[in-house]
Amino acid sequence: MTKVVAVTGNEAVANAFRQVEPDVCAAYPITPQTELMQRFASFVSDGKVKTELVLVESEHSALSACVGAAAAGGRVATATASQGLALAWEILFIASGFRLPIVMPVVNRALSAPINIHCDHSDAMGARDSGWIQLWSENAQEAYDNTIQAFRIAEHMDIRLPVMICYDGFIISHSIERIEYLDDELVKKFVGEYKPLYPLLDVDKPKSYGPLILTDLYMEVRRSQAEVYKKVPKVVLEVAKEFKKISGRSYGLFEAYRLDDAEIGVVILNSAAGTTKDVIDEYRAQGVKVGLLKPRLFRPFPYEEVGEALKHLKAVCVLDRADGFGGSFGPLYLDIAASLCNFKEKPILINRIYGLGGRDYMPEHAQQVIEELQKIAKTGKVKILKEYIGVRE
Amino acid sequence: MMGWKDIPPGMVILEPGSALKIKTGSWRAFRPRWIEENCIQCLLCWLYCPDNAVKVKDGKRQDFDFDYCKGCGLCALECPGKKGNKAIVMEEEVK
Ligand code: SF4
Numbered sequence: 386m387t388k389v390v391a392v393t394g395n396e397a398v399a400n401a402f403r404q405v406e407p408d409v410c411a412a413y414p415i416t417p418q419t420e421l422m423q424r425f426a427s428f429v430s431d432g433k434v435k436t437e438l439v440l441v442e443s444e445h446s447a448l449s450a451c452v453g454a455a456a457a458g459g460r461v462a463t464a465t466a467s468q469g470l471a472l473a474w475e476i477l478f479i480a481s482g483f484r485l486p487i488v489m490p491v492v493n494r495a496l497s498a499p500i501n502i503h504c505d506h507s508d509a510m511g512a513r514d515s516g517w518i519q520l521w522s523e524n525a526q527e528a529y530d531n532t533i534q535a536f537r538i539a540e541h542m543d544i545r546l547p548v549m550i551c552y553d554g555f556i557i558s559h560s561i562e563r564i565e566y567l568d569d570e571l572v573k574k575f576v577g578e579y580k581p582l583y584p585l586l587d588v589d590k591p592k593s594y595g596p597l598i599l600t601d602l603y604m605e606v607r608r609s610q611a612e613v614y615k616k617v618p619k620v621v622l623e624v625a626k627e628f629k630k631i632s633g634r635s636y637g638l639f640e641a642y643r644l645d646d647a648e649i650g651v652v653i654l655n656s657a658a659g660t661t662k663d664v665i666d667e668y669r670a671q672g673v674k675v676g677l678l679k680p681r682l683f684r685p686f687p688y689e690e691v692g693e694a695l696k697h698l699k700a701v702c703v704l705d706r707a708d709g710f711g712g713s714f715g716p717l718y719l720d721i722a723a724s725l726c727n728f729k730e731k732p733i734l735i736n737r738i739y740g741l742g743g744r745d746y747m748p749e750h751a752q753q754v755i756e757e758l759q760k761i762a763k764t765g766k767v768k769i770l771k772e773y774i775g776v777r778e
Numbered sequence: 779m780m781g782w783k784d785i786p787p788g789m790v791i792l793e794p795g796s797a798l799k800i801k802t803g804s805w806r807a808f809r810p811r812w813i814e815e816n817c818i819q820c821l822l823c824w825l826y827c828p829d830n831a832v833k834v835k836d837g838k839r840q841d842f843d844f845d846y847c848k849g850c851g852l853c854a855l856e857c858p859g860k861k862g863n864k865a866i867v868m869e870e871e872v873k
Pocket residue numbers: 810826827828829830831832842846847848849850851852853854
């Protein structure tokens with residue numbers, strides 16, 4: 386039984402939290418995440434959930450409290466964005482290093498300075514190598530569905546890693562969309578009872594978290610953690626398969642849209658993928674063979690599968706909603722390029738930076754990119770490898 | 779030595795009391811010396827020692843356990859001694 390509602394992305398994710406009912410949630414408000422936690426706090430105050438809500442004085446403390454609660458043996462969630470994620474930075478690595486399955490929506494927002502509250506992906510991109518799993522979401526439905534699945538992925542006994550669920554600030558977090566809620570009971574059954582791995586509160590079996598590991602063992606500890614990421618894609622797909630049974634909605638490692646017979650392609654994350662798919666449909670109607678790849682599991686990056694899905698194309702534009710100052714290309718581009726670099730036959734790649742600080746991504750931007758890709762596919766020539774689009778000269 | 783396949787998730791230490799295997803005594807640059815005649819048996823040294831290196835038997839202070847005493851000097855700092863005379867003094871190891 387599903388219920389169709391018109392809600393904001395934040396409201397949908399707060400509802401997912403209510404349905405999962407974590408044991409502990411420590412949080413600090415930050416735009417555009419605030420509405421999510423405010424709504425969840427209401428569920429706590431109204432007695433709808435028994436979650437222990439810890440209201441702390443910063444995001445560094447929020448994530449620290451989550452680490453403590455998860456090590457103690459609880460199912461734990463929090464949420465943040467932008468500067469909040471930046472402030473929690475140090476603890477990100479502790480959560481993943483301790484292998485604590487904390488679930489954390491990140492409502493993507495630009496980083497200061499200059500201060501800006503609107504969407505781009507600089508926050509989560511900066512944390513992409515912190516050892517957290519990242520699931521990216523195009524719309525409110527995906528944010529809701531990913532949040533529910535995140536608990537199963539994080540808590541899987543082969544994985545035990547924290548998960549970020551990324552969705553676009555304001556564009557998704559504050560816009561009202563039609564979405565389908567699953568039944569409370571169905572969600573509860575899907576996530577199941579929480580099984581802690583090494584709970585500190587199991588005092589009959591004393592244990593210690595956080596030993597000092599120096600030159601003699603640090604490499605071995607890191608190597609053993611690296612091994613876990615190889616198992617993540619399989620678990621993500623298993624969880625998606627089960628989720629389909631209860632929801633009817635399909636999820637993969639990424640979405641491939643009209644890509645199989647395409648000659649040119651666009652790679653893009655989150656909400657802008659929706660706009661791009663509409664424009665692709667228009668071009669397809671005119672016979673232009675264009676497709677799209679929208680990563681969902683961005684960390685660990687399923688580079689083999691992504692490479693296979695893109696290698697047949699003639700030209701690909703990777704659109705990044707974050708730049709990497711001083712680096713060569715945007716962060717998404719780098720992973721796409723790495724996925725393709727060892728194939729003999731591979732597309733020509735270009736990188737376009739768009740939508741920083743909430744700058745609207747319009748259909749004409751997608752058109753501009755597709756027009757350019759058609760030229761590159763025909764001539765094999767690239768004028769500019771990387772540039773900003775939608776920016777005034 | 780442990781290989782990477784033997785590492786427990788999160789490097790959580792599952793064996794209680796395993797710190798006993800690490801003889802922190804080798805870190806010592808300064809060595810506490812107990813002067814028994816100045817000792818009032820208050821056991822503050824036992825309470826403050828971070829490495830459990832002050833031995834106590836039947837409620838009475840014994841000598842240091844130099845396998846684990848890392849020479850931090852906390853005990854000497856906290857020791858009230860008798861009439862202003864410390865019952866613990868720190869001495870350089872090399873001497
Ligand atoms: S010097 Fe430090 S480690 Fe040694 S006995 Fe005193 S307090 Fe304990």
